[in-house]
Amino acid sequence: MFRNRKAILLLSMMLILSLGLMGCGGAAENDGKGTVRIVYVEWACANASAHVVADVLENKMGYKVELTSVAAPLMFEALANGDADAMTTAWLPVTHESYMKSVEGKVENLGPNAQGAKLALTVADYVTINSIEELNAHKDKFNGEIIGIDPGAGIMKLTEKAIVDYNLDFELVEGGDATMVAALKSAIDKQNWVAVTGWIPHWKFSRYDLKTLEDPKKVLGEDENIETVVRLGLKEDLPEVYEFFQNFKWSVDDLQNAMLMALEGDMTPKEAASKWVEENPELVNSWLPENYKE
Numbered sequence: 001m002f003r004n005r006k007a008i009l010l011l012s013m014m015l016i017l018s019l020g021l022m023g024c025g026g027a028a029e030n031d032g033k034g035t036v037r038i039v040y041v042e043w044a045c046a047n048a049s050a051h052v053v054a055d056v057l058e059n060k061m062g063y064k065v066e067l068t069s070v071a072a073p074l075m076f077e078a079l080a081n082g083d084a085d086a087m088t089t090a091w092l093p094v095t096h097e098s099y100m101k102s103v104e105g106k107v108e109n110l111g112p113n114a115q116g117a118k119l120a121l122t123v124a125d126y127v128t129i130n131s132i133e134e135l136n137a138h139k140d141k142f143n144g145e146i147i148g149i150d151p152g153a154g155i156m157k158l159t160e161k162a163i164v165d166y167n168l169d170f171e172l173v174e175g176g177d178a179t180m181v182a183a184l185k186s187a188i189d190k191q192n193w194v195a196v197t198g199w200i201p202h203w204k205f206s207r208y209d210l211k212t213l214e215d216p217k218k219v220l221g222e223d224e225n226i227e228t229v230v231r232l233g234l235k236e237d238l239p240e241v242y243e244f245f246q247n248f249k250w251s252v253d254d255l256q257n258a259m260l261m262a263l264e265g266d267m268t269p270k271e272a273a274s275k276w277v278e279e280n281p282e283l284v285n286s287w288l289p290e291n292y293k294e
Helices: 002-022 044-059 072-080 097-102 154-165 177-189 239-247 252-264 269-279 281-287
Strands: 035-040 064-069 086-092 107-124 145-147 171-173 195-200 210-212 224-231
Touching: 035 044, 035 072, 044 064, 044 086, 044 239, 044 252, 044 269, 072 086, 072 097, 072 107, 072 224, 086 097, 086 107, 086 239, 097 154, 107 154, 107 177, 107 252, 145 177, 154 171, 154 195, 177 195, 195 210, 224 239, 239 281, 252 269, 269 281
Parallel strands: 035 064, 035 086, 145 171, 145 195
Antiparallel strands: 086 224, 107 195, 107 210, 107 224
């Protein structure tokens, strides 16, 4: 009897789960439209980008959107496995090169949505060095540390390579975007020296006086693109969503402004995205398929 009750309960849970998953598929119906599943990482740029496209898809095109925060490698795996539809934060050709190679032929790259992005080790403007090559000579002032973000991030792998290539006697400290910025703020408040993993666009460059360290060996690469990647089959399942992602293009300044809106307005990412969309109607309109244009 007890076993039967457990079996019934298990079957019921499986049924509920299967019904829920049906609502996540690219071709599933939601008032006549599918659900769009977007994956992103908890980085300021990725958070802002994901919420802006989600706002447009929901409020301009009438789709239901599911946003899921994951580690960087899982963004690519989710698209390759068909567990997600799109992401807007592939840094190429360097930062996420290994992740893209791991899913080659299993995803579709729609190309850049923003150009002129950059990775660089970053210090406060009052720090008197200008190159990665000078770090060792001032190890004590930096406490022998470079403050990093989550270990799966491309910039962390490249910083580890920089430590080897420049023979730095430094430890790379893992954390997250928030802990990296907190360490940066704490050091600046005390006028201490600190080195962090940095990238542009990021709102910290508008909030603090910072500079990027020269990288003569180009270990962290040069200017990069931020690109949109979608799962295979999205074009057939949700053609107008596919068209929207093809049209989605903005500048690094646009992205940075979207990040700052959440920070300075003390808003949630969803609220900030909605406000940014409201204040940039012409650009947003250029992303929409013809029958949605205002």
